[in-house]
Amino acid sequence: MGNKRQRNENQDDNDITATIKDGRYRIAFVCDFFYPRFGGVEMHIWSLSQHLIRQGHKVILITHAYGNRTGVRYMGPATNLLKVYYCPIIPMTDQDAMPSFTATLPVIRWILLREQIQIVHAHQATSVLANESVAYGSAMGLATVYTDHSLFGFNDVASVILNRVLQTSLSTVDAAICVSHTCRDNLILRAHLDPKRVTVIPNAVDPAKFTPDPSQRSKDRIKVVVVSRLVFRKGIDLLVGTIPRVCQELEQVDFIIAGDGNKLLDLKEMVERERLQDRVEFLGGVPHAQVRSVLVRGHIFLNCSLTESFCIAILEAACCGLLVVSTRVGGVPEVLPHDMVLLPQPNVPAIVEHVKLAVAKQAAVDPWHNHERLKQMYSWHWVAEQTVAVYDEISLRGERRSLWDRLACYGKLGGFAGFVAYVMGLTLELWLCLVSCWQPAELIDVVPDLNMTALTTSEKNKLQALSS
Structure with missing residues (x-):
């Protein structure tokens, strides 16, 4: 019955679907x-998905x-459309x-079965969907990556x-990826993970x-x-203290601020109070496609973050030829060569002194030379290849964890937390059995994979229109 419905539904759009290439993975990225x-x-999710699709994987x-952005949308260039499920789940x-x-x-189970997913790849610790999907994927016998x-x-x-939540949800994960060595150390300590299961794969930048x-x-x-997002974590309070002092000591320096957030009012009040309206330009929120046009107007890029695992913004700025001043926090010192970045401690006097030093050095920066160096250092194609290598390693391990293995992993958390996790794992297994009876897998229509080379221009445009 399910197969019959599937054949009937697939008659539309001139049968423009086909199976994915042999030996490629079917991956579900999950993140709020x-x-x-x-x-x-x-x-990161967008760029990585595009390069995995180019390599022939289904993502x-x-x-x-x-x-009102709900349902299924297709996003991206016509040759690399990413299928996005905007689920009817309430955000907090x-x-x-x-x-x-x-x-x-x-x-989630319906989508994973419908798309014949092999690997559930969750992103970001604060994403509730990511944490839940790792547990769901393990219970369904799928490979899981975080x-x-x-x-x-x-x-x-x-x-x-x-x-504690992350320690519980990642206790059954097959592999974890971190964007910097500092991030890796932090995750291993927080989630009590086996270091052998944690790989470092940095972010990248599209030099074009x-x-x-x-x-x-x-x-x-x-x-x-x-x-930057104008929030506390991005060090906007430090920026509020830095701008007046720099403007006072360096008459030739102006600021361009692009971004939005709850600290925007603090910045605007500071500008009014110090009468710096002609020295500070506010652009508001800027779409990522227009970030480059903002960066190329500058000589120096300033990042005052209080914590960063990588900070792709400084990489984009350096790729545009700006000299970077960034607080020495987290994984920031790992990102750029020492001659492309100045790294003050996260306090106002240190940031002001390093901005003054950057002003003196910026004239000697060769934008195109730095661009070419970063082009060789960072590549999304390489990131995708390293991610696939993690998938390959998981695949070589063979069968996934059994129910008792998963319960043992939850029990190893120890104490009351281990008992609660054990009960939750058992509850999830029982709920999965009930859902499987209510929603049998054989009655869920499998979605054939799009063969983009078989699509006409009008058919590609029709898919892209679903994202409008």
């Missing part, structure tokens, strides 16, 4: 954070609905899904709770999209560019 939200995690993305604060533990299992993009502490209540253009720079003034 994706378009229309913009950030480092979102751009879909599962996230929650954003306003900061566009993170409401924790449910088991309520999202039916829809990528960590951020650093978290150990001594505040929120971090303690998050670390971030090219220098010295003609866009002012010849009379030195422009310091800030492109």
Whole structure:
């Protein structure tokens, strides 16, 4: 019956579907954070998915609905369309899904079976969907991978709770990826993971999209560019203290600030108070496609973050030929060669002194030379290849963990937390059995994989129109 329905549905669009190439993986990226939200995690997921698709793998993305953006959308260039499931899941604060533990299992399981997924690849510790999907994937016998993009502490209540949740959800994960060595050390300590299961694969940059253009720079003034979410974690309080002192000591320096967030008001109040309206330009939120046009106007890029696992923004700025000043936090010292970045401690006097030093050095920077160096150092194609190598390693291990193996992993958490995790793992298994009876796998229509080379131009345009 299910196969009959499938054949009937596939008569539409001139049978433009076909199976994926042999030996390629079927991957589901899962994260609460994706378009229309913009950030480092979102751009990492997008860039990695595009390069995996180019290599012949099937990649879909599962996230929650954003306003009226619901259902299935196809995103990207016509040759590399990414299928995105915007699930009807309620987001809470900061566009993170409401924790449910088991309520999202039916829809996630339906998608994974419908798309014949082999690997569930979750992203970001603070994503509820990511944590839940790792547990679901393990219970369904699928390979599971987790990528960590951020650093978290150990001594505040929120971090303690998050670390315990992550320790539970990752206890059955097959492999973990971190974007820097600092991030790796942080994750191993927080989640108590076996170091052998954790791989470092850094972020990258598309050099074709971030090219220098010295003609866009002012010849009379030195422009310091800030492109960031204007929130506490990004060190905006430090920026509020830095700008007046730099403007006071360096008459030839102006600031360009691109971004939005709850600290924007603090910045604007500082500009009003110090009467710097003609020295500080606010651009508001800037789409990622327009970030390059902002960067090329500057001579120096300033990042005041209080914590960063990698910071792709400084990589994009350096690729555009800017000299970077960034606080020495997290994995930032790993990103750029020492002659492309100045690394002050995260305090106002140190940042001011390093901005002054950057102003003195920026004239000697060769934008195109730095661009070519970074082009050789960072490549999304290489990142995709290293990610596939992690998938290959998992595949070579053979069968996935049994129920008793998973319960043993939960029990190893120890104490009351281990007991709770054990009960939750058993509950998840029982719920999965009930969902399997209610929604039998043989009645879920399998979606054939799109063969993009067989699509006509009008058919490609029709798919892209689904994302509008």
